[in-house]
Amino acid sequence: MKVFKFGGASLKTPERIRHVASIIRSHATSDLLVVVSAMGKTTDLLETLVATNRTPQTMTDARLALKKYHYDIIDALFKDTSFVRAAVDVQLEEIADTLASSLEGDLLYDQVVSKGELISSVILHHYFATEGIKSHWLDARTCISTDSSFREGKVDWTLTATNVQPLVPLLKENIVITQGFIGRTPDGFTTTLGREGSDYTAAIFTSTLGAESLTIWKDVAGVMNADPKRFPSPVVFEELPFKEAAEMTYYGANVIHPKTIKPLANKNIPLLVKNFDDPSLPGTRIHECTVDQLPPLIVFKDNQCLISCKVTDYTFISEEQLSIIFHALSELDIRINLMQNSAISFSFCIDFRESKVIKLIGRLQKRFEVYYNTGLTLITIKNYDEATFDTYRKQPGVMMEQSSRSTLQVLVKTGNP
Structure with a gap:
């Protein structure tokens, strides 16, 4: 079947x-x-x-x-x-x-x-x-x-x-x-x-x-390391581990819906991403496997909103304040895409859905000074190398940046790049 x-x-x-x-x-x-x-x-x-x-x-x-x-x-x-x-x-x-x-x-x-x-x-x-x-x-x-x-x-x-x-x-x-x-x-x-x-x-x-398997028919040759509409020569993956694909969707790669991977991985059922226009192309097989030296994966997520909550009484951002913020996010079913804190403020990036953002800001303003920016793009580079790390850190209009051992995220004003 x-x-x-x-x-x-x-x-x-x-x-x-x-x-x-x-x-x-x-x-x-x-x-x-x-x-x-x-x-x-x-x-x-x-x-x-x-x-x-x-x-x-x-x-x-x-x-x-x-x-x-x-x-x-x-x-x-x-x-x-x-x-x-x-x-x-x-x-x-x-x-x-x-x-x-x-x-x-x-x-x-x-x-x-x-x-x-x-x-x-x-x-x-x-x-x-x-x-x-x-x-x-x-x-x-x-x-x-x-x-x-x-x-x-x-x-x-x-x-x-x-x-x-x-x-x-x-x-x-x-x-x-x-x-x-x-x-x-x-x-x-x-x-x-x-x-x-x-x-x-x-x-x-x-x-x-x-x-036996799930096949998703798309207008692309398979899962790529970047959006072909933004990059002229993206790499098509022959195969991908479930974990890698799940992280891609989490960061905003829209070739697969974010919730798709988990039920398949739990049952170890492969996901095939095939080309609709040319079914003879091999496409991408997502399954339990190991792939060495994956190229940098670059994901753009548009229509982002940056919200900053600043304490009003010169105290530091503590677990108590963070609890208030996360409780409001949870009640409104809003997921954070990127977050960062300083001594007196906590900033986070979310998808901009106007009705929910307005409700969220209204709740947070009861306890914090709230600032926000819309019309932003979140760029995630997973498995970055030296060249991509340097390139995306130097993007114009950067409003927030964060990196770990394998992932760089940069939030920029739309239009950059």
């Missing part, structure tokens, strides 16, 4: 959807579970709907764009479009009903934004049927059980492991197609697992089913 995952970029056009079908046809006719993301920029459109709820003209434009985008794909893929359009219309009507309801905040977000994956999987399931690929459509929410942490659903692994077991005999006869990114609370609300969380969903299914 294997698990494949296809992201939004692999599904954004009719031509790419046809290519997905050809990849699946060439690999297996059963014992394969396929996890899909929303098509193209669908999630962005759905986020716009949530953000502009109660703003009639903007909402109307976004709804029309959402419908037209998926209808155009359907028209290109199917001779008889009526039954597929009808299936998609059900999801679009549910979006409209949800937006008109009394739900709000992150709860509303999850009920609306989750529809992208449902629409995507419905279209693919029907297209597979026209191509003679026998598939079973599965609502991932019947398997992935989470708590009520909307937008960051925490998986109930015991219940989820139980829920997936009926899939084992089903997979013997069918390819199963399901959605990434989504789960369900015990009281029936949809949750999402974090932005770009479909990789994580695929890892959950792979782990709980005890699959």
Whole structure:
């Protein structure tokens, strides 16, 4: 049994959807579970709907764009479009009903934004049927059980492991197609697992089913030591240890979702990152192994916020003050990407999510003088050598710098480099 995952970029056009079908046809006719993301920029459109709820003209434009985008794909893929359009219309009507309801905040977000994956999987399931690929459509929410942490659903692994077991005999006869990114609370609300969380969903299914491997199909040749959009000649890793890959995702490498590695490593199940456009390329195998002399890994993480808390009574930063700061971070479910303290201040770098940052600053201002900067980029160089260490320490606009035996981190104003 294997698990494949296809992201939004692999599904954004009719031509790419046809290519997905050809990849699946060439690999297996059963014992394969396929996890899909929303098509193209669908999630962005759905986020716009949530953000502009109660703003009639903007909402109307976004709804029309959402419908037209998926209808155009359907028209290109199917001779008889009526039954597929009808299936998609059900999801679009549910979006409209949800937006008109009394739900709000992150709860509303999850009920609306989750529809992208449902629409995507419905279209693919029907297209597979026209191509003679026998598939079973599965609502991932019947398997992935989470708590009520909307937008960051925490998986109930015991219940989820139980829920997936009926899939084992089903997979013997069918390819199963399901959605990434989504789960369900015990009281029936949809949750999402974090932005770009479909990789994580695929890892959950792979782990709980005890699959042979997970393959993530990407628009790159494999896992690289740097973003090819920022570096002209990055190195493609043939293989990587689980630990190295986990650290890469922690620091912000976006080729794999940060939560993907742990469930696979716990079961010693390899993760394959393969090239969607040229499946013949070897890609990268992430597994339990040892690789000597890895090249420097360079990760850029944009949209960062630097917050500094300064004590107001000339006392030093102590465990008591740090406890207050970390308690506020924990309550708001905010992770620190870099931190540093002096005698009278504590500074830390976090992802800039405006609503959470505003709440955090409000809490901290009750005890500290708080200063903050936004629009920053965190650069992490893991396994640095002398050349990369010197280069990145000398970047213009450095606001914070920290190094250890193997890792250098530099926080710079956006635009540098």
